Structure formats: C-alpha cells, structure tokens
Amino acid sequence: MFIVFEGIDNSGKTTVLDYIASILRSSGYSVYRISFPIRTSLTGQLIDRYLKGEIDIRPSVITNLFYYNRIEHQDKLAELIDTYDFVLCDRYIYSGICYTKLSYVNTLESLIKRESNLIIPDIVFHLDVDPYTARNRKYNTSDVTERLDKQIEVYNAYNKLYRSDLFKLIKPRLLLSRIDSYNTHMTIDSVMDVINLILRSTMSPNH
Secondary structure, X not given: OEEEEEOOOOOOHHHHXXXXXXXXXXXXXXXXXXXXXXXXXXXXXXXXXXXXXXXXXXXXXXXXXXHHHHHOOHHHHHXXXXXXXXXXXXXXXXXXXXXXXXXXXXXXXXXXXXXXXOOOOOEEXXXXXXXXXXXXXXXXXXXXXXXXHHHHHHHHHHHHHHHOHHHHHOOOOXXXXXXXXXXXOOOHHHHHHHHHHHHXXXXXXXX
16 A cells, blocks of 8 residues: 655654554554655755755756656556555655645646656545644754745645645545644644554555
C-alpha cells in the first residue's frame, strides 16, 4: 500500500510518518520510507542546493526539476510498492503542485493534468495545520520556501487543489483524510493516534 503524508512545512509530517512506520513494523509489516524530492539524484542535488539558498534557479526551471525528480523515480517507486507491504512517503504530487504555484504561471488545472500520469497513492493523510501555528514549531527553518508568506500561499493552494473539479484525476484510490490539528486543538500525539486508527481500519494483513 502506497501512503502519502502531506501538509505545509512544520505540520508534523515527519514525526507522524516515523511513528506510523514504527507501529507497522512492530506489527510485522514490511515498510519502506521515502521522501520527495529525492535529493541523491542529479535533479535532487540541484533542488537541495536551491532550497538551501546556495544557488539561484529560475522559477520555471526549479518547478520542472521538482516534477522530473518525481518522474525519474517512478520505476523505483513501483518496484517498492510491489516489494513492501507499505511505502510511506513524505510529500508527493500534491505538495509538488502547491509549491509549484508559488512561482509558476501555469494554472492549477494544468499542473494537475501533468501530475496525473504518475503513480497515484492509495491513501493521503493531510496534516492541516495553520501556517502561524506551524511557524511557532520551527522544526526546520533552512529551506527558502519556509517563509511565512510562502507557507500561507501553499496552505491556500492545498485548499484550492482539494476543491478543484480536476482533483479526481489524482485523487487517492482509497482515502483522503484531512487531520485538522489546529481547529480541534489536537496535539501531535492525538493526530498520530487518529492516523493509526484509520490505517488499522483500511489494512488487510496477510500475516
């Protein structure tokens, strides 16, 4: 099963993902953890230097680099999905679309169509955290996209994406679950508990 964790920077994705991976492994499932962009390839190395502010890349070029980074790992991703019970992914096509909207003139619809040719996940868990709340967590502030104004734009882009008529082209096969940890005053631990319950209700163990 291919499961993606989405959300703005500092929404708790990595913490939740690591927790779920640990629970699944302790339950006897094989789990592979992956994160996009994959920074070890040539495109990934350029993206990494851009995000760290070491090099300046034109908006149209950097957005295509993110896209090609996902494309070049599709065969590997398909192999992982066939091999492991669970492939847990920190960000994928959804954040790719939303972050691209920061600097690219293409419409949301055209970006959705472009991404629809890639592998579609089974489940997407979106950690819906207010940008101001996320800023106060400050898990990581090294990337150039982590400025508050940028995160507000990304937050709004996610909302537009999920409401788009064309979202059906990239809709998760089984479930899109938005966890509103700000409005319901849920702690990260509570978010992880909810995700774990949802996972258990959708899994069919063969052990």
